[in-house]
Amino acid sequence: xIPEIGQFALILAFCFALIQAIFPLLxxxxxxxxxxxxxxxxxxxxxxxxxxxxxxLIYAFITNDFSVQYxxxxxxxxxxxxxxxxxxxxxxxxxxxxxxxxxxxxxxxVAWWSRIPELLIxxxxxxxxxxxxxxxxxxxxxxxxxxxxxxxxxxxxxxLNPLLQDPGLAIHPPMLYxxxxxxxxxxxxxxxxxxxxxxxxxxxxxxxxxxxxxxxFLTAGITLGSWWAYRELGWGGWWFWDPVENAxxxxxxxxxxxxxxxxxxxxxxxxKSWTVLLAICAFSLSLIGTFLVRSGVLVSVHAFASDPTRGxxxxxxxxxxxxxxxxxxxxxxxxxxxxxxxxLLSRETFLLINNVLLIIIMATLLLGTLYPLILDALNLGKIxxxxxxFNAVFVPLMIPLLILMGAGPLSYWxxxxxxxxxxxxxxxLICAILLGVxxxxxxxxxxxxxxxLGVILASWIILATLQLLLSQIIHKKNFSFVRHILGMTLAHxxxxxxVIGITLTSYYKIERDVKITIxxxxxxxxxxxxxxxxxxxxxxxxxxxxxxxxxxxxDKPVSTLHAQKRIYNAQQIVMTEAAIDAGIFRDLYIALGxxxxxxxxxxxxxxxxxxxxxxxxxxLMVLGGIAAxxxxxxxxx
Amino acid sequence: MNLNPIHxxxxxxxxxxxxxxxxxxxxxLYALQQNxxxxxxxxxxxxxxxxxxxxxxxxxxxxxxxxxxxxNSLQVVFTVTDNAKSVPVSYTxxxxxxxxxxxxxxxxxxxxxxxxxxxxxxxxxxxxKYMPAxxxxxxxxxxxxxxxxxxxxx
Numbered sequence: 001x002i003p004e005i006g007q008f009a010l011i012l013a014f015c016f017a018l019i020q021a022i023f024p025l026l027x028x029x030x031x032x033x034x035x036x037x038x039x040x041x042x043x044x045x046x047x048x049x050x051x052x053x054x055x056x057l058i059y060a061f062i063t064n065d066f067s068v069q070y071x072x073x074x075x076x077x078x079x080x081x082x083x084x085x086x087x088x089x090x091x092x093x094x095x096x097x098x099x100x101x102x103x104x105x106x107x108x109x110v111a112w113w114s115r116i117p118e119l120l121i122x123x124x125x126x127x128x129x130x131x132x133x134x135x136x137x138x139x140x141x142x143x144x145x146x147x148x149x150x151x152x153x154x155x156x157x158x159x160l161n162p163l164l165q166d167p168g169l170a171i172h173p174p175m176l177y178x179x180x181x182x183x184x185x186x187x188x189x190x191x192x193x194x195x196x197x198x199x200x201x202x203x204x205x206x207x208x209x210x211x212x213x214x215x216x217f218l219t220a221g222i223t224l225g226s227w228w229a230y231r232e233l234g235w236g237g238w239w240f241w242d243p244v245e246n247a248x249x250x251x252x253x254x255x256x257x258x259x260x261x262x263x264x265x266x267x268x269x270x271x272k273s274w275t276v277l278l279a280i281c282a283f284s285l286s287l288i289g290t291f292l293v294r295s296g297v298l299v300s301v302h303a304f305a306s307d308p309t310r311g312x313x314x315x316x317x318x319x320x321x322x323x324x325x326x327x328x329x330x331x332x333x334x335x336x337x338x339x340x341x342x343x344l345l346s347r348e349t350f351l352l353i354n355n356v357l358l359i360i361i362m363a364t365l366l367l368g369t370l371y372p373l374i375l376d377a378l379n380l381g382k383i384x385x386x387x388x389x390f391n392a393v394f395v396p397l398m399i400p401l402l403i404l405m406g407a408g409p410l411s412y413w414x415x416x417x418x419x420x421x422x423x424x425x426x427x428x429l430i431c432a433i434l435l436g437v438x439x440x441x442x443x444x445x446x447x448x449x450x451x452x453l454g455v456i457l458a459s460w461i462i463l464a465t466l467q468l469l470l471s472q473i474i475h476k477k478n479f480s481f482v483r484h485i486l487g488m489t490l491a492h493x494x495x496x497x498x499v500i501g502i503t504l505t506s507y508y509k510i511e512r513d514v515k516i517t518i519x520x521x522x523x524x525x526x527x528x529x530x531x532x533x534x535x536x537x538x539x540x541x542x543x544x545x546x547x548x549x550x551x552x553x554x555d556k557p558v559s560t561l562h563a564q565k566r567i568y569n570a571q572q573i574v575m576t577e578a579a580i581d582a583g584i585f586r587d588l589y590i591a592l593g594x595x596x597x598x599x600x601x602x603x604x605x606x607x608x609x610x611x612x613x614x615x616x617x618x619x620l621m622v623l624g625g626i627a628a629x630x631x632x633x634x635x636x637x
Numbered sequence: 638m639n640l641n642p643i644h645x646x647x648x649x650x651x652x653x654x655x656x657x658x659x660x661x662x663x664x665x666l667y668a669l670q671q672n673x674x675x676x677x678x679x680x681x682x683x684x685x686x687x688x689x690x691x692x693x694x695x696x697x698x699x700x701x702x703x704x705x706x707x708x709n710s711l712q713v714v715f716t717v718t719d720n721a722k723s724v725p726v727s728y729t730x731x732x733x734x735x736x737x738x739x740x741x742x743x744x745x746x747x748x749x750x751x752x753x754x755x756x757x758x759x760x761x762x763x764x765x766k767y768m769p770a771x772x773x774x775x776x777x778x779x780x781x782x783x784x785x786x787x788x789x790x791x
Contacts, residue, residue: 341643342646343646344646344649344650349650352650353653353657356653356654356657356658357657360657360658360661361661363661364661364664364665367665367669368665368669371669381675381676382675382676383673383674383675383676384673384674384676384694385669385672385673385674386672386674386745388668388671388672389668389669389671389672389673392664392667392668392671392672393661393664393665393668396664397661397664513711513729513730513731514711515709515710515711573734573735574734574735575734576734593711593731593732594731594732596706602711602731603731604731
C-alpha cells in the first residue's frame with residue numbers, strides 16, 4: 001500500500017510541475033496576475049508530494065519491503081539503518097528521485113526567499129517547473145522506484161553495493177546533486193532574463209547568491225567524493241580523472257567562471273551576454289554529467305547498468321533543453337546592450353582572463369572525456385584517454401590562472417596604472433620567490449622544480465590575499481570591507497592550500513606493494529610497519545579478516561592500525577577496508593592485498609605527506625562560499 | 638593605421654585569447670596523441686595488429702587455472718583469452734579485489750619481444766555482474782559460455 005501511495009504522490013507532483021511550468025509563464029505574457037501567482041503554491045504542492053514519495057520509499061527501506069524491486073536490489077535485513085536510508089540514492093531509480101527532490105527544494109527556496117519582481121519570479125519558477133516535469137516524467141516512465149515484485153517477492157534483498165557502505169558516500173551524492181541541480185536556478189534566471197529582454201546589475205545581484213550556494217555544495221560534494229575514493233577504493237588515490245569525476249568537475253569549472261563573471265555584471269554592467277551563456281553552460285554540463293552517469297555509456301565505478309530507453313530519454317531531454325536555450329540565446333543575445341569602458345590593466349581584464357582560462361580548461365577536459373565515446377559511436381575504434389592526458393593539459397593551464405589569482409583581487413575596477421599594481425604586489429611576490437629559493441637551497445638541489453613551482457605559486461596566492469586582508473584591518477580599520485572580502489579570501493586560500501597538498505603528496509608520496517609475513521617488518525619512509533597478527537572478523541552484514549600492524553618511527557611507537565578484508569554476505573563481494581593513520585602533515589595508509597600463504601600477505605603500504613591539505617582546501621572553499629552568501633544577506637537585510 | 642584606445646584594447650584582448658586557445662589546443666592535441674590507449678582483443682594481438690613499444694589495453698577473460706604467483710616477489714602471471722586466442726600477461730603488484738579466474742579483465746601495458754604483455758595496470762570492475770562492454774563485444778561467438786554465475790533475477 002505504502003509504495004503505491006509513493007507512486008501516486010509522484011504522479012501528483014508531476015501534475016503540479018506541469019501547472020507550475022505552463023500557467024505562470026503564460027500569465028506573465030498575458031499579464032494575468034492570477035496565473036503568475038500560481039507559481040509559488042504549485043511549487044510548494046510539488047515539494048510536498050515529492051517529499052511524501054521520498055518518505056514512502058524510505059519507509060519501504062526501513063521495513064525491508066522486498067516486494068519493491070528497488071529495495072530488494074539495494075537493501076538487506078542485515079544492512080545497518082543509516083545505510084538503509086542512504087541506499088535510497090544507492091542506485092539509479094532512487095538517484096533520480098533524489099534529483100527531483102533537490103530540484104524541488106531549490107525551487108521552493110527561490111520561491112519563498114528571493115525578493116524579486118513578480119514577473120521574474122513567475123518565469124523563473126516556470127522554467128524550473130519545466131525541468132522538474134521533465135525529470136518526473138523520466139522517473140515515472142523509465143525509472144520507477146516503486147516497481148513491485150509481486151506476487152513473488154524475495155525474502156531477502158541483494159544488499160547495497162559494499163563500496164557505498166561508507167559515511168563519505170552516504171552524504172556525497174546529496175551534496176553533489178545539491179550542486180548540480182543548484183545551477184538550475186542560475187540557468188532559470190538566465191533564461192528568464194533572456195525572455196524579459198532585461199539584463200541589468202540587479203539581475204546579477206539576484207543570481208549571484210544562488211550561484212555561490214550551488215558552487216559551494218558542488219565543491220563540498222567533490223571534496224567528499226575525493227575523500228571517499230581515497231578511503232574506500234583501496235588504492236589511496238584522491239583523484240582518478242575518471243569520466244564521472246570529470247562530469248562533476250566540468251560544471252564546477254564553469255560555475256567558478258560564472259561566479260566571477262557575475263561580479264563584473266553586478267559591479268560594472270559588462271560581460272552580460274557572456275555571463276548568460278556561462279549560466280546556460282554550467283547547467284547544461286550538469287545535465288550532460290547526469291546523462292553520462294545515468295545512461296550507461298560510460299564504463300566506470302559510478303555508472304549504473306541501465307537499459308537504453310533511459311539513455312534515449314535523457315539524451316532527448318538534454319537536446320531539447322540545451323538546444324532551446326541556445327536558440328533563445330542566439331535570438332536574444334544581440335539585443336543585450338551595455339558594458340562600460342575598462343582599460344587593459346583593470347580588474348575586468350583579470351576576471352576576463354580568469355573566465356577564458358577556466359573555460360579552456362573545461363573544454364580540454366571535456367574533449368578528453370568525450371573523445372573515446374565519440375570515436376566509439378562513430379565505430380572508429382575503442383580507445384581510452386588516461387590520467388596522463390588530463391595531467392598534461394590541466395597542470396600547464398592552471399599555472400597562469402594561479403599567477404593571476406594572486407594579483408586579481410588587488411587590482412582596481414576600470415583602470416589602474418602598472419606602478420600601482422607593482423606597489424601593491426612586490427612584497428608578496430618577493431617573499432614567495434624567496435621562499436622557493438630557500439627551499440631549493442635547503443634541499444641542496446634535491447627539490448623537483450615542479451614542487452618549487454607549486455610551493456611558490458601557493459605562497460604567492462596566500463601572501464597576496466593575506467596582504468589585502470591585513471592592510472585593510474591594520475591600516476584602514478575598514479571592517480565592513482574585510483567582511484566583504486572574507487568569502488573571496490577563504491576560497492582563494494583554500495585553492496592555495498589545495499595546491500600545496502596536491503604538489504607535495506604527488507611528489508613525496510611513497511607507495512610500496514610488499515609481500516609480508518606475520519612477525520616481519522617493512523620499512524616505508526622513516527616508518528617501520530610491523531605485521532603483528534591476523535584475526536577473524538564478524539560484522540553486521542559481512543565477515544572478514546583483520547590484520548594488525550604496529551607502526552613505529554625509530555624506537556617511538558606511532559600507531560596501531562587494523563587493515564581489513566571483508567566479504568559481504570549477500571553478494572559475496574570482497575572489499576578492502578584500508579587502515580589510515582591520519583595526520584596534518586602525513587597519512588599512513590595500509591590496504592591488504594591477497595593472502596599468498598597462511599601467514600603471508602601482499603600489502604600496500606603508503607606514506608602520503610600533506611594529503612589532507614587537499615580536502616582541507618576544499619573545506620575552506622566551501623566556508624568561503626558560505627561567508628560570501630551570509631555577507632550578502634546581512635547587507636540586504 | 639590609427640586605432641583608438643578602445644579598439645586597441647579590444648584587439649589586444651582578442652589576440653591574448655586567441656593565443657591562449659591556440660596554446661591550449663596544441664597542448665591538448667599533443668597530449669591526446671601521446672596518451673591514447675588503443676583497445677585490442679587477444680585475437681588481434683595474436684594476428685600481430687598491435688604496434689610494438691606502444692602501450693595499449695587488452696580486454697578479455699582471465700583463463701581458468703592460468704594464474705600463477707611467483708614465490709619470492711609480487712609477480713603474477715596469467716593468460717587473457719577471448720575464447721579463440723590468448724595472450725600471456727605478467728604483472729608485478731597487487732591485483733584488484735575483483736580479479737578472478739573466469740572473470741572479465743582489462744590489462745594495460747606493452748608487449749615484450751617474447752610476446753608477453755608486461756602490464757602496468759590491471760582493471761577488474763567493481764560489480765560481479767558487470768562485464769566491460771568493450772570486452773563483451775570482442776568475445777568470440779564460438780564456444781561462448783558466460784563467465785558469470787546465473788543472475789539471480791527475481
